[in-house]
Amino acid sequence: MNFDDTPQEAAFRAEARAWISANAPKQYEDELRKSSLGRTALKGADILAVAKAWQKKKADAGWACLHWPKEYGGRGATPIERVIWQQEEGPFGKLSGMFIIGHGMCGPTMMAFAGEQEKRKYLPPLASGEKVWCQLFSEPAGGSDVAGLRTRAERKGDGWIVNGQKIWTSGAHYSDYGILLTRTDPDVAKHKGLTMFFLDMKSPGVEVRPIKQANGQSDFNEVYFTDVKIPDSQRLGAVNDGWNVSLTTLMNERMSIGAGVSTGFPELFEFCNSLMLEDGPAIEDRNVRARLADWAVKASGLKYTSMRAISALSKGERPGPENSIGKLVAGSMVQEVAMYALDLQGAAGALSGPDDAEVAGKFQAMLLRAPGTRVEGGTDEIMRNIIAERVLGLPGDIRVDKDVPFNKIPTRGRA
Amino acid sequence: MNFDFSDEQKQMRDAARKFLAEKCPPKAVRAVLDGKASYDKELWKGLAEMGFLGVAIPEAFGGAGAGHLELCVIAEEIGRALAPVPFSSTVYLAAEALLLAGSEAQKRKWLPKIASGEAIGTLALFEGKGNPSPKAIKLQASGGTLNGVKKPVPDGAVADFAIVAARTGSSGRDSDISLFLVDLKAGGVEVKSLTNIDPTRGQAELTFKNAKAEPLGTAGEGWGLLTQVLDRAAVLLAFEQVGGSDRALEMGRDYALDRIAFGRPIGSFQAVKHMLADMYVSATLARSNCYYGAWALSTNAAELPEAAASARISATQAFQHCSKNNIQVHGGMGFTWEFDCHMYYRRANATALSLGSLSYWEDQLIDRMRQKNAA
Numbered sequence: 156m157n158f159d160d161t162p163q164e165a166a167f168r169a170e171a172r173a174w175i176s177a178n179a180p181k182q183y184e185d186e187l188r189k190s191s192l193g194r195t196a197l198k199g200a201d202i203l204a205v206a207k208a209w210q211k212k213k214a215d216a217g218w219a220c221l222h223w224p225k226e227y228g229g230r231g232a233t234p235i236e237r238v239i240w241q242q243e244e245g246p247f248g249k250l251s252g253m254f255i256i257g258h259g260m261c262g263p264t265m266m267a268f269a270g271e272q273e274k275r276k277y278l279p280p281l282a283s284g285e286k287v288w289c290q291l292f293s294e295p296a297g298g299s300d301v302a303g304l305r306t307r308a309e310r311k312g313d314g315w316i317v318n319g320q321k322i323w324t325s326g327a328h329y330s331d332y333g334i335l336l337t338r339t340d341p342d343v344a345k346h347k348g349l350t351m352f353f354l355d356m357k358s359p360g361v362e363v364r365p366i367k368q369a370n371g372q373s374d375f376n377e378v379y380f381t382d383v384k385i386p387d388s389q390r391l392g393a394v395n396d397g398w399n400v401s402l403t404t405l406m407n408e409r410m411s412i413g414a415g416v417s418t419g420f421p422e423l424f425e426f427c428n429s430l431m432l433e434d435g436p437a438i439e440d441r442n443v444r445a446r447l448a449d450w451a452v453k454a455s456g457l458k459y460t461s462m463r464a465i466s467a468l469s470k471g472e473r474p475g476p477e478n479s480i481g482k483l484v485a486g487s488m489v490q491e492v493a494m495y496a497l498d499l500q501g502a503a504g505a506l507s508g509p510d511d512a513e514v515a516g517k518f519q520a521m522l523l524r525a526p527g528t529r530v531e532g533g534t535d536e537i538m539r540n541i542i543a544e545r546v547l548g549l550p551g552d553i554r555v556d557k558d559v560p561f562n563k564i565p566t567r568g569r570a
Numbered sequence: 571m572n573f574d575f576s577d578e579q580k581q582m583r584d585a586a587r588k589f590l591a592e593k594c595p596p597k598a599v600r601a602v603l604d605g606k607a608s609y610d611k612e613l614w615k616g617l618a619e620m621g622f623l624g625v626a627i628p629e630a631f632g633g634a635g636a637g638h639l640e641l642c643v644i645a646e647e648i649g650r651a652l653a654p655v656p657f658s659s660t661v662y663l664a665a666e667a668l669l670l671a672g673s674e675a676q677k678r679k680w681l682p683k684i685a686s687g688e689a690i691g692t693l694a695l696f697e698g699k700g701n702p703s704p705k706a707i708k709l710q711a712s713g714g715t716l717n718g719v720k721k722p723v724p725d726g727a728v729a730d731f732a733i734v735a736a737r738t739g740s741s742g743r744d745s746d747i748s749l750f751l752v753d754l755k756a757g758g759v760e761v762k763s764l765t766n767i768d769p770t771r772g773q774a775e776l777t778f779k780n781a782k783a784e785p786l787g788t789a790g791e792g793w794g795l796l797t798q799v800l801d802r803a804a805v806l807l808a809f810e811q812v813g814g815s816d817r818a819l820e821m822g823r824d825y826a827l828d829r830i831a832f833g834r835p836i837g838s839f840q841a842v843k844h845m846l847a848d849m850y851v852s853a854t855l856a857r858s859n860c861y862y863g864a865w866a867l868s869t870n871a872a873e874l875p876e877a878a879a880s881a882r883i884s885a886t887q888a889f890q891h892c893s894k895n896n897i898q899v900h901g902g903m904g905f906t907w908e909f910d911c912h913m914y915y916r917r918a919n920a921t922a923l924s925l926g927s928l929s930y931w932e933d934q935l936i937d938r939m940r941q942k943n944a945a
Contacts, residue, residue: 459862460854539848544843549823
């Protein structure tokens with residue numbers, strides 16, 4: 156048992172470290188390091204422009220999408236090399252936020268299902284960040300039950316006409332392309348009538364409307380489709396096999412090891428180390444210490460769980476199912492941590508203006524953003540189902556709509 | 571990076587699991603639970619023959635000389651099987667104290683007997699209510715004899731010798747505390763068995779009346795040594811807790827698959843599935859914290875105090891969580907004497923207290939994290 160790199164890993168790490176040290180946008184390092192959930196903006200700079208510039212620089216030097224094949228803009232690196240890169244990239248990795256969906260989900264789906272010509276055309280600019288991609292799955296009527304989606308794609312000539320609405324599309328407002336899951340046959344059971352496409356987000360009939368979230372920010376969008384034309388050459392997988400295609404996409408979403416989930420604990424520990432309560436330093440208060448210790452072992456447990464997965468990668472093995480707990484644990488923890496940080500401030504904890512709030516309102520922003528973390532990318536409940544069914548082998552839910560044609564499934568709970 | 575046990579260590583875990591499945595079925599645990607024996611003597615002998623008692627004891631002292639990673643994997647299996655033997659007191663506490671602070675003669679005398687199963691050892695630390703603290707140690711040492719009362723002492727009723735924490739000064743500082751080794755069969759010690767929530771691991775009261783004692787380690791350094799022994803034992807006991815957590819989770823999962831209610835396996839209901847998923851989360855976090863503890867223990871890393879506290883807290887929480895919800899998944903049957911669920915619940919809650927309770931270790935963890943931050 157050790158934490159040491161193999162000689163090859165050490166050599167790779169040294170090369171990555173040297174390149175990052177010589178090329179990273181250091182002027183933003185401090186701000187990026189301090190940013191936390193609900194607050195990743197740069198003062199006096201457009202974070203999207205900074206992110207795109209960093210991604211392009213990495214791509215030109217062969218450090219983008221490390222695990223992708225070289226011919227598609229990657230490096231052909233091993234999974235463990237990808238993890239080492241993430242460790243070395245450190246706070247600059249936060250600049251990759253706008254590319255996560257494209258690199259982590261759209262790219263792999265294109266790689267698995269697009270034609271060779273399309274792959275060579277679309278993947279390299281995706282890798283270099285010149286083109287940004289989004290994923291159009293969720294709908295008002297299909298969130299956790301994504302196969303309940305209603306956006307229709309109908310054949311017309313050698314192409315398709317799409318009508319409908321998507322929701323919760325991250326980054327649609329700055330995306331150039333998207334992968335789109337549609338219903339092509341409403342007369343069969345819901346999973347059996349779906350088809351996947353990719354499309355140009357600038358196509359006529361695509362309208363993007365930002366959603367004002369509960370925390371006042373807008374990271375997500377509604378996307379409306381009105382008679383949008385998509386050529387058949389942009390279909391991914393067979394007609395009506397979209398559900399299987401989407402499983403590839405979602406599997407890749409959950410494979411993101413070492414990406415690091417935010418628990419809020421380091422921020423809270425630092426805060427408690429400097430905060431003075433009525434009776435003395437917060438860190439010397441019994442109640443504070445007990446709460447901190449409980450969260451500390453969750454945070455360290457997550458850290459060492461991902462180390463175990465990384466070890467498996469290092470040995471060329473597939474990581475076990477342990478990593479599926481990360482999002483579930485971190486999502487609710489960051490919310491509790493934020494609430495506690497405010498609690499420690501008493502009535503003043505409600506103040507969120509940067510001049511009045513402790514640590515410039517970091518925990519207030521975290522609190523207001525946190526509910527989203529327990530919903531996005533699979534709700535807490537869906538994550539528990541996944542653990543129960545895929546890890547523990549418990550039976551799936553009884554699905555009353557499984558063999559019912561999609562257009563016969565009830566759409567309202569109360570008549 | 572290889573943050574995992576080696577193939578050889580995993581083979582040892584498999585061997586220990588196989589051995590314990592055969593020699594320590596629930597029936598054997600029940601024999602001790604029902605008071606038919608104070609511990610399972612046959613199993614103790616078998617563990618010695620397998621080389622498990624001395625796995626971390628150097629060959630020069632009659633052990634296998636393997637190491638602490640090997641002991642961790644065995645501890646996990648001891649916990650999974652709820653082995654009703656004085657393993658934790660003898661191997662994690664007494665043997666570790668001897669290895670840390672014992673003189674050559676003390677090691678020569680006792681370590682081979684531990685490895686061979688001839689001697690049971692323990693640590694006599696507590697004196698009634700409360701968590702480990704130099705102030706709580708009142709038992710007096712003077713002129714090579716001890717006077718005072720220790721309770722609870724784990725496996726104290728069956729132990730042959732005890733490492734005893736005693737007061738040798740009155741300055742009010744940690745240096746008032748020294749460690750002693752007492753041969754419990756040499757007279758001067760009254761032993762009384764105490765009823766406790768987990769009868770498969772005995773507790774006792776030891777009354778020392780001019781009991782002859784030899785110093786263990788340097789006089790006045792007892793508290794520092796104790797802290798180190800408790801850290802080492804915390805990691806090892808945490809592996810027992812993780813083994814117990816995993817088994818309780820499996821029992822709950824298996825029952826949820828078999829039991830039918832409302833026409834379907836109860837494991838298909840989300841209320842039950844989610845409870846089991848949360849148990850898996852606790853057990854996984856604990857295991858990962860324990861691996862870090864194992865690494866720190868086996869390399870004697872500077873991170874050991876923090877890693878030990880993390881492993882201890884996380885594994886205590888996981889075993890309590892998994893054992894109580896295992897009963898919940900079983901419903902009414904889980905609350906019968908006949909089903910094994912309560913044996914895990916008893917062990918989880920007794921183990922949660924045995925080296926100092928959760929609140930003590932939470933306090934320790936924060937102190938240690940602050941020290942690291944300040945450094």
